[in-house]
Amino acid sequence: MNTAWEAALKWTRAGSRSALARVVDSWSGGPRPPGATLAVSGSGRIVGSISGGCVDGDICARAQEVMRSGVPEQLRYDGGAGDFSAPGLPCGGRLDVFVEPVNESLRAVLAPLLAAIRDGQPVALATIVAGANASAPRHTLIPARPGDGRSATDASLDRVRALADTTTTRILDLPGTDTACDMRVFVQSFPAPPRMLIFGADDFAAALTRMGRFLGYRVTLCDARPAFTTASRFPAAHEVVVRWPHEYLAETPVTESTVICVLTHDAKFDVPLLAAALRSEAGYIGAMGSRRTHADRVRRLRDAGVTEVELGRLAAPTGLDLGADSPEETAVSIAAEIVAQRRNGSGARLRDLGSPIHHAGDTTAIRCEGLRFGA
Template sequence: MLELIDRCAALIRAGRPFALAVIASASGSSPREVGSGMLVVPGATGAPPTRADAAADPDRDAGAGTSPGCGTGSDATPGTGAGGSCATAADPLAGLDDVELVGSLSGGCVESAVIGAALEALADGRSRRVVSGPEGDVFAPALTCGGLLDLLVVPVRPGDAFADALLAQAATPPGRRRIVVPAVDATGTACPAVVVEARPRPTTIIVGAEAFAQALAAQAALVGDRVVVCDPRPLFATRARLPQADEIIVRWPPRALAELAIGPDTAVCVLTHDERHDAETVALALRRGAGYVGALGSRRTHERRLRRLRALGVEDALLARLHSPIGLDLGAVTPAETAVSIMAEIVLARRGGGGAPLGRTSGPIHRRD
């Protein structure tokens, strides 16, 4: 949700109404966490959004009525449609080409039900609830993974109190944002508000600005990390080569790292192969408590690096935390593939996964804090 605040502010400043859908609660296996959000923005091309009439389309499934997933009211239950019709169950998104979606909630038909609820909320100015349907109800919006989501859909119009609150949060630094989504259903009944707290944005520090660093910077930015690239060579450490980096530092790496904030939410990736400073850089990252420290190189390079680190007085307990050679064994060859391998290992270290193929494991797929 918090990553959508800047887009919310831009829409409000442009005078465009939209609906915000946020996950109020989740149980069982579900891909997104409580507080995850999606924007439904009508009128992307300037024309009012429309819904296709199922009866006018002979290719639609016979008897496919309206989707029952737009439950409204404080007593909304899975699979009910107390708040009116959504798009058709056979093709929930038909005729809605003029609606823009930003963000995601599940990647499945839950989004389809939310779109219908969002358009209704914008039409009458009242919030909606959408509850994912139970397994076995083919017409209810249900997660394929069998989880249950309770979502709140709130209309946002420029000038209203909630729009003003979103604008205020957009002016707040990302790490300090806190959104309280008002929860009043279509009947006017107050429900518990959804509070979305800011979490510190993880940081990936990449030492070295060659091809592998370029690919890794793109991967780290993709997962939402703040990306810092450090390289003493101005020819390599350029904005043109590293457009995804939030910060580019042209300095001797150990000196640069000594001044950067490093902690449990920091990943430090040493990709230089430069024996003049890579051991010192790794030692500094380990001693300062980086949550992940990895170094590129062959197994032979790794053994030489360990000898240099021990010569620098790095204890075995810290050396055991070093990921070297860096990355998971994906059979990666290209810089882009290697970047996927490295980022996968960083996510594994942060989230506590096992790294095995999910098809060979048991238990919950989606872990919750």
């Protein structure tokens, strides 16, 4: 998701001009949510996407104009405008896109922004898109680090700083006086990546580490067997841990965004691990195994004191019914169930549903009284 930002930094360091286009607001099932980013170089190279193709060509042409003029531009694409000669969204919805040159203000935040993302540190970027100094947008990088010694004046940033710990990306209308709003700020949140904890060092785990990393998780592979649990066998994992699974789980942070996948289907590993996992805050807990293996697992978990409510949290056998056979297909099946749970999807075939394809999020502008940004 950050390749466009990385490209902009690379082009900047090479001395090339570039521009960034970002979705700052989206309505009625627009193709991409706020924060979707497209980078365009002065030579016409493109990284990222705003709409999946239907308006990207027009955005790239406008980006070249923005680079020449040095003045940012806000564009609106409406799938219901009815003007078929103009660039639009044939699948419906509406997008507001902010296109800006990578100028001195933006260049100053690119490297620290990407460094924070690589380190897994939550951060937000606030960009003035309209109102005060809109022709030369200012950018404020906001690390989510409470108690960092900022001054009393900086304390007004707390309301935006709080967004850095979430997946929230929003437009903020900031009033200049008690009655007027003189500034519109786009706050793009880059939260710490969610964690995927995979237990069991086998080919299915290797495929799932690749899938988890592809989906943006910080992936940990853990198994108690040193011969099987090596970094060379799991190059996609961010970390490979040789420990008894339940001991590692007891000492690692687990939140509602954490995904736990148990692929060992061996009672001596599964039972103590799942007993701990089902009492944690993890948002998804899945376990691999046949139905006979799972029935035996459930009996052992009950004997270990796991309640029926806790057992109800367990996705086992893990994954959706895709007819998966190979490790890669199984990884897709597990990932599909995780995404469906995370996004409140049904897991049904889209052709059999009459509901919107994109689940609309809350992109309502919110007003923060008295908020001020530095240069």
